Amino acid sequence: MGTLSPAVAAAFRRLRDDLCRHLDEAECLVDQDDEWSRGDVATARKLINGLVVVLRGLLTEHTLQHSGDCRTCVVAWPCPVFTTVHVLMKDPQRQFPALVFRSQGIRTKGTG
Ligand SMILES: [Zn+2]
Incomplete structure (x- = not known):
């Protein structure tokens, strides 16, 4: 396999970083010391649902x-x-x- 061009490598890093930001958001919510607000609960539900869909999608693709x-x-x-x-x-x-x-x-x- 060849070496990626710097532009392609940068694009792949941005793609990975974008996905990691979603995970960071979930982690920040978990690590939060304050009691969750209604908005936090709604965000957590949305994030958990999204992560479950991602995992189910992976398992479906790799069946x-x-x-x-x-x-x-x-x-x-x-x-x-x-x-x-x-x-x-x-x-x-x-x-x-x-x-x-x-x-x-x-x-x-x-x-x-
Ligand atoms: Zn597979």
Whole structure:
């Protein structure tokens, strides 16, 4: 695979950053010390609903076909995307840091 041009890499970073802002908004709400206002509750409901839709969409895109492959990745199921979603949903507090470390090439105990 080739190297991305600086313009394409910047566009991809902006795309990623835009998605991360949605997650930051949800995290800020969770970390807020003050009691939630009605607006905060409405925002939380909207964010939770949106995140559930995102996860269901990912799971739908990466579903098992009769052939035994992932519908989208066309590799043996469970594909890497499904596996990542699965481990993060089952144990997010432990798996997310391990995922970040792996993405940075840092090996941690028990994460392969
Ligand atoms: Zn897949």
